[in-house]
Amino acid sequence: MKTIAFALALPCALVTSGALADMTDVIEVGVRPLYLIDRMEDGPLKEKLAACAGKPVHRTAFSIGHRGAQMQFPEHTVEANVAAARQGAGILECDVTFTKDKELVCRHAQNDLHTTTNILSTPLAKTCITPFAPASSDEPAKAECRTAELTLAEFKSLTPKMDAKNSKATSVGDYMDATAHWRTDLYAVEPTTLMSHAESIKLFKSLGAKFTPELKTPSVEMPFDGFTQEDYAQKLIDEYKAAGIPAQDVFAQSFNLSDILYWIKAEPEFGANAVYLVEWHDGFDEQNAETWKEDFAGLKAQGVNYLAPSMNMLVTAEDGHIVASEYAKAAKQAGLKLISWSLERSGPLAAKGGGGWYYSSTNDIIHTDGQMYELVDTLARDVGIVGLFSDWPATVSYYASCMGLD
Incomplete structure (x- = not known):
């Protein structure tokens, strides 16, 4: 070897x-x-x-x-x-899950697209089971987006990001920009490949x-x-x-x-x-x-x-x-x-x-x-x-x- x-x-x-x-x-x-x-x-x-x-x-x-x-x-x-x-x-x-057209894709969970991709800032946000809702005085920000709501082609059109969410966010941008301080966005600045x-x-x-x-x-x-x-x-x-x-x-x-x-x-x-x-x-x-x-x-x-x-x-x-x-x-x-x-x-x-x-x-x-x-x-x-x-x-x-x- x-x-x-x-x-x-x-x-x-x-x-x-x-x-x-x-x-x-x-x-x-x-x-x-x-x-x-x-x-x-x-x-x-x-x-x-x-x-x-x-x-x-x-x-x-x-x-x-x-x-x-x-x-x-x-x-x-x-x-x-x-x-x-x-x-x-x-x-x-x-990690294998499936899309709307029953194609197998690599995702840690079928419903993690809102934390691992840019879906919430794209037109495909309309497919999310739970649309983005900002944090309020008594409720954290929330969203849920699934591969099962997308075709393989739609899934492949997304841009990956570091897995993270900001539960205190009042905007989509802040919700997605939440990478842990000990991780890095250095290798996510230029688009990576699903x-x-x-x-x-x-x-x-x-x-x-x-x-x-x-x-x-x-x-x-x-x-x-x-x-x-x-x-x-x-x-x-x-x-x-x-x-x-x-x-x-x-x-x-x-x-x-x-x-x-x-x-x-x-x-x-x-x-x-x-x-x-x-x-x-x-x-x-x-x-x-x-x-x-x-x-x-x-x-x-x-x-x-x-x-x-x-x-x-x-x-x-x-x-x-x-x-x-x-x-x-x-x-x-x-x-x-x-x-x-x-x-x-x-x-x-x-x-x-x-x-x-x-x-x-x-x-x-x-x-x-x-x-x-x-x-x-x-x-x-x-x-x-x-x-x-x-x-x-x-x-x-x-x-x-x-x-x-x-």
Whole structure:
């Protein structure tokens, strides 16, 4: 495998040119990994990671681009995914939903266009289920715009933006201009490119990455104009088959267990890699089995091989350190392969007062960004995850390459 460490970033103009295929071996992790290492407490882990500075970083399936490199790029765009691939992500994600004409597109939710695109400032605002309403003394600003109200062509006409809204806004402009202070609009000033699911397959293949599409829960009632949930799940798989993508390179995801079981039954080769997503819920205690919803042995018996819990489910705090949780140990003991999500999503850990939701089980001991690699190391070594989603894949790619992970 060819590797290049700290290569110069290439112009985005190449994204749409034939030169893109020549960049699959260019890996650029930038300064962030060393920024995080600088803030770590002294010890063997810091010494190991620091010693890898300047060494080659390779593309690794352990590093999964969460909606691309969306900490700084508009999510689910060509540019976000090219950035993720250049940061070493070996698997890229398209969250899959559908349009009015039943075409599959990459969006985190079917009803997020008002926060992720410029739809409210275009004539297509008239299609929004909930038109923009300004904030008043007792009501926040609101809007809801869905892909299911647009054709594929209409969807592709929109301009992506950083996912954000200003609930105190009294104008559309202020409502859309709300990017978190720790993110950036730097890579959204010039228009980025929305994708259909089929286009994401073509792009990810050209980038040398594998695929992890997530079948999103529809905002519309199903069946939708005769389009059933099973039709939806099958169409996702059919687009990989039409593109000639081997089933072993596709890790289809869903929070809906019935989708996973459908793939296992109807498309067993793809179903073998299907990823069942679960998340922290009210009342959950990572150390108390009575609070867990998942029957690990039952899932395995039904043919589920991959479980993807949020990070806070897989770790806990013990004597001031981040360690594997009892939940993680039980899932592994049942023979489930674990993937987790999503690193670099919380913003600066000190500023969040413990890291926020993603650090629910360890908030009491989180006080600096330097602990991010302690978390990654615990997930990799003690929990034994096989992949980690990140909003900034360079962080994970650096760790994986340093530790010799594939």
